[in-house]
Amino acid sequence: MVEKGGYVRDILALAPGAEATARGWVKTRTEFPAHYFVKVSDGSSFADLQLLVEKDAIDEATMAQVTTGACVEASGVIVPSAGKEQPTDLKVSRLAVHGAADPATYYLQKKRMNLETLREIAHFRTRTNTFGAVFRVRNRLAFAVHEFFQSRGFMLVHSPIITASDAEGAGQMFQVTTFDIGAPPRDGGGEVDFGQDFFGRPSHLTVSGQLEAEIFALAFTNVYTFGPTFRAENSNTARHLAEFWMIEPEMAFCDLDGDKALAEDFLKFIIEAVMRDCQRDLEFFQQFYDKQLIPTLENVVANRFEQITYTEAVELITGAKKKWEYPVRWGTDLQSEHERFLTEEVFRKPVVVTGYPKEIKAFYMRENDDGRTVRAMDVLAPRIGEIIGGSQREDRLEVLERKVAEQCATHGTDPEAYRWYLELRKYGGVEHSGFGLGFERMMMYLTGMSNIRDVIPFPRYPGHADF
Numbered sequence: 001m002v003e004k005g006g007y008v009r010d011i012l013a014l015a016p017g018a019e020a021t022a023r024g025w026v027k028t029r030t031e032f033p034a035h036y037f038v039k040v041s042d043g044s045s046f047a048d049l050q051l052l053v054e055k056d057a058i059d060e061a062t063m064a065q066v067t068t069g070a071c072v073e074a075s076g077v078i079v080p081s082a083g084k085e086q087p088t089d090l091k092v093s094r095l096a097v098h099g100a101a102d103p104a105t106y107y108l109q110k111k112r113m114n115l116e117t118l119r120e121i122a123h124f125r126t127r128t129n130t131f132g133a134v135f136r137v138r139n140r141l142a143f144a145v146h147e148f149f150q151s152r153g154f155m156l157v158h159s160p161i162i163t164a165s166d167a168e169g170a171g172q173m174f175q176v177t178t179f180d181i182g183a184p185p186r187d188g189g190g191e192v193d194f195g196q197d198f199f200g201r202p203s204h205l206t207v208s209g210q211l212e213a214e215i216f217a218l219a220f221t222n223v224y225t226f227g228p229t230f231r232a233e234n235s236n237t238a239r240h241l242a243e244f245w246m247i248e249p250e251m252a253f254c255d256l257d258g259d260k261a262l263a264e265d266f267l268k269f270i271i272e273a274v275m276r277d278c279q280r281d282l283e284f285f286q287q288f289y290d291k292q293l294i295p296t297l298e299n300v301v302a303n304r305f306e307q308i309t310y311t312e313a314v315e316l317i318t319g320a321k322k323k324w325e326y327p328v329r330w331g332t333d334l335q336s337e338h339e340r341f342l343t344e345e346v347f348r349k350p351v352v353v354t355g356y357p358k359e360i361k362a363f364y365m366r367e368n369d370d371g372r373t374v375r376a377m378d379v380l381a382p383r384i385g386e387i388i389g390g391s392q393r394e395d396r397l398e399v400l401e402r403k404v405a406e407q408c409a410t411h412g413t414d415p416e417a418y419r420w421y422l423e424l425r426k427y428g429g430v431e432h433s434g435f436g437l438g439f440e441r442m443m444m445y446l447t448g449m450s451n452i453r454d455v456i457p458f459p460r461y462p463g464h465a466d467f
């Protein structure tokens with residue numbers, strides 16, 4: 001039986017004697033006196049298929065083109081492998097080169113290349129072991145997100161990319177305009193006249209789909225978004241991107257406790273799915289990027305997350321005999337050094353922190369009766385810090401009106417952009433909650449990759465929007 005164009009993954013499972021045709025890109029080629037070994041990948045599995053090419057079977061001119069990066073198609077029969085890395089090889093009787101890759105100028109070399117260099121060649125880093133594993137895990141993780149929510153009756157909502165409201169109220173948005181930015185139309189007072197812009201008002205790329213998800217939760221009960229979000233924060237860190245993907249569930253009839261419980265179940269579910277189906281990729285990450293990766297993930301799945309309040313977190317941090325770059329007192333935001341201290345040194349597992357001071361959290365969070373804190377939760381993870389941010393939502397109209405007015409005054413935004421958001425509290429409002437998981441932060445956690453730029457196909461960060 002000829003497996004026409006089967007995936008390498010499936011060909012690797014064939015028994016000796018089977019005929020097969022493999023298509024893919026050459027990883028390595030090694031010459032011996034009477035034969036070549038050529039490793040071919042089509043991205044379908046961590047393991048490559050080894051072609052055994054006897055010199056008298058294939059002409060020299062063809063073999064000269066079979067170099068790293070070339071796209072080839074090879075037919076033959078499965079034989080027991082002479083090597084010990086794989087049980088079988090494909091002994092080739094017919095070989096075609098679809099596209100050669102000049103070895104003198106091709107970017108990838110046989111030796112291990114550093115991740116920074118590979119970032120500059122994102123059009124070829126996809127063919128390396130590391131990025132093969134990264135993007136297979138990413139694919140499985142995305143699917144697991146849908147499996148989790150769909151199996152619980154949540155409805156997927158496509159929230160808009162272009163918006164007039166600043167969902168986080170943090171003023172970190174990219175503007176969308178069709179104006180000639182050198183000469184925008186101006187009104188009588190000399191101000192830019194956005195009434196003449198494409199949308200008739202200032203518009204931006206969304207920082208979060210949450211506010212629109214709330215509309216849907218108050219009609220469909222349990223919903224989630226999964227889409228790209230954009231933040232113009234100029235933070236050149238290993239944990240921030242200007243364009244990243246976020247998963248945002250939103251649940252009606254749900255308070256902060258329900259929100260916390262869902263977040264924990266969700267994280268455990270998606271970790272288990274990847275551990276089950278991407279075992280070989282995770283073993284690779286453990287070997288080369290994080291020696292403790294798999295035991296750490298197993299530990300997360302097996303144990304309850306730690307639950308503490310912000311006030312307790314501040315006591316732990318200030319009580320520690322450590323020198324902090326950013327000293328903490330009640331009221332200051334926690335920095336990554338504090339988040340890592342709590343998760344890596346104090347509890348050694350994910351920690352859910354609730355009850356943050358209202359001043360450091362978004363306007364939409366439900367204020368507690370103490371007048372100082374909000375029903376916020378951040379899930380912090382070892383190595384990563386904040387991986388999830390969420391809250392119960394402010395559902396009291398008067399309170400929310402005050403907070404919207406305050407934040408519009410701070411950032412000079414138009415309160416009219418939040419009219420519909422306020423009306424959700426006026427007509428059929430109910431207690432509701434949700435959270436946002438940063439998809440790339442989760443990818444970092446699952447793979448042990450230490451820079452967020454290496455877990456997204458085409459990273460966007462200050463000064464970089466290539467490809």
Ligand code: 4AD
Binds near residue numbers: 168210244388389436
């Ligand atoms: O804490 P954040 O800002 O929360 C929200 O956007 C809410 N609207 C979520 C909600 O309640 N529906 O962001 C949520 C998560 C963070 O915990 C982090 O994992 C990730 O998004 N995140 C980023 N990931 C990569 N690059 C950035 N610049 C990020 N900013 C936030």
Ligand code: MG
Binds near residue numbers: 388
């Ligand atoms: Mg946050």
